[in-house]
Amino acid sequence: MKNLKYLALIAAVFALGACSYTMDEKFDTDASHRAEKAMEEYAQTLKSAPNGWIVYYFADTQYGGYNMYLKFDGDSVTAMSEISYDKQGEDRMMTSHWRLEQSAGIVLSFDEYNNVIHYFSDPINPDGIGNRGEGFEGDHEWRIISCTSEKIELRGKKHDSKIEMVPLPDNFTPESYFEELRKVIAEMNASNIFTTVGEDTIATTKNATYNMFTFVVPLENGTTQTYQRPFIYRLDGIHLYRPLEINGHTITGFKFEPDVVKYNDFNDNDVTLHLVVKPINEQLVTSEWYVHSYADLGSVAAAIWQPVVEAIYTAEKEECVATSLGSYGTQPNTSIYFWYQSATYQCIAKASFTYEGEDAITINAFSDAGVNTNYPYYIEYGMDKMANVYSGTFDIEYDNLKAPTYVTLKDRQNGNKVITLRQGGKSYPFGSHN
Numbered sequence: 001m002k003n004l005k006y007l008a009l010i011a012a013v014f015a016l017g018a019c020s021y022t023m024d025e026k027f028d029t030d031a032s033h034r035a036e037k038a039m040e041e042y043a044q045t046l047k048s049a050p051n052g053w054i055v056y057y058f059a060d061t062q063y064g065g066y067n068m069y070l071k072f073d074g075d076s077v078t079a080m081s082e083i084s085y086d087k088q089g090e091d092r093m094m095t096s097h098w099r100l101e102q103s104a105g106i107v108l109s110f111d112e113y114n115n116v117i118h119y120f121s122d123p124i125n126p127d128g129i130g131n132r133g134e135g136f137e138g139d140h141e142w143r144i145i146s147c148t149s150e151k152i153e154l155r156g157k158k159h160d161s162k163i164e165m166v167p168l169p170d171n172f173t174p175e176s177y178f179e180e181l182r183k184v185i186a187e188m189n190a191s192n193i194f195t196t197v198g199e200d201t202i203a204t205t206k207n208a209t210y211n212m213f214t215f216v217v218p219l220e221n222g223t224t225q226t227y228q229r230p231f232i233y234r235l236d237g238i239h240l241y242r243p244l245e246i247n248g249h250t251i252t253g254f255k256f257e258p259d260v261v262k263y264n265d266f267n268d269n270d271v272t273l274h275l276v277v278k279p280i281n282e283q284l285v286t287s288e289w290y291v292h293s294y295a296d297l298g299s300v301a302a303a304i305w306q307p308v309v310e311a312i313y314t315a316e317k318e319e320c321v322a323t324s325l326g327s328y329g330t331q332p333n334t335s336i337y338f339w340y341q342s343a344t345y346q347c348i349a350k351a352s353f354t355y356e357g358e359d360a361i362t363i364n365a366f367s368d369a370g371v372n373t374n375y376p377y378y379i380e381y382g383m384d385k386m387a388n389v390y391s392g393t394f395d396i397e398y399d400n401l402k403a404p405t406y407v408t409l410k411d412r413q414n415g416n417k418v419i420t421l422r423q424g425g426k427s428y429p430f431g432s433h434n
Helices: 003-048 174-188 278-284 292-314 377-381 382-392
Strands: 053-058 065-073 076-081 096-098 099-102 107-110 142-146 152-156 162-167 193-197 200-206 213-217 225-234 237-246 249-255 261-263 271-275 288-290 320-326 336-342 346-351 354-355 360-363 393-397 407-410 418-422
Touching: 003 065, 003 099, 003 107, 003 142, 053 225, 065 174, 065 225, 065 382, 099 346, 174 225, 193 249, 200 382, 213 237, 237 288, 249 261, 249 271, 278 354, 278 360, 278 393, 288 418, 292 418, 320 418, 336 382, 346 377, 346 382, 377 382
Parallel strands: none
Antiparallel strands: 053 065, 053 162, 065 076, 076 096, 099 107, 107 142, 142 152, 152 162, 193 200, 193 271, 200 213, 213 225, 225 237, 237 249, 261 271, 288 320, 320 336, 336 346, 354 360, 360 393, 393 407, 407 418
């Protein structure tokens, strides 16, 4: 009798095991079938947009967002972006392979190198953006969150930044879309801005290089709270990566209108972004403008600078990391500053100035500013001569008064002395020996 009980127990265990295996096998088969069906549907949706897709793309959010164009045809994808639009050949528009795969969900993978798409995920960015080995810190694998013919929502597989795709309207080509986007950016992109929220004025700055706002909100106790918000330009205006709550109001972005200097929030007319358009000579003094190469200095200034840069390296093994003209830190804008930075040394000199109308300036002789300056370097190696290249009366040319990306100084007394300075720092503008 006891043996019969054991046999019955063993049979029951085997029966349960067999049942469990059958159920698991059926569940796995169903899951695999559902994934295959989803991939088929997603692939069809991706290829069904007759004019392609516009992608609102964020890599690491510290750099803000950028527009990209994608057109899926078979297993090929053709790409262009607002960054590549100004380039040539495959650097402007490139076709490569894509596929969908199952990896904790459905992932859109760009598994063949594409200059446009991988620009944001390449660890060594071709334009030197980000740290070496990191670049933009973007993704070339995008996890699909939702997928319809009107909108596809995705997330970067590695960095989890949000990505959104919408069909390119029928009345646009990729080229005409980016041309229109460029006009919106030119209108809304100003170097000097502030925001009003109800009756309060919020100090606001935009990163000179990347799409990032900084809002400094005054508090009741007399202190301030600083918030940063990445954003992206679209044809209808500026969209924040995520909303910002200030004093009972929500900032989501700013609605584009042509030929104005005030832009209301999309949902709250009591929130407004104000552009302050200063004369170009005032912008020269109140911003930082960088030398990007000897070519920017022109023949006259480069002939003075190059021997000094080389002398410092020969004697001290110190290379120029960056150099600028304009404002310096929190120093008052009663002077204009020359700044030169090497690995362990910086030189700061200052000069008085006089505005000549709105598009010219007279800069007087420079002297040591006494701000973290190694004075013997300034005299011994001739860095005073470098600074005084900027002495004189200059006419100023620029590209866009609201938000100039460069200024060109033309000396009225010496027509050969022409210097171009740019927004955004450039590391090692004169190259590196390493």
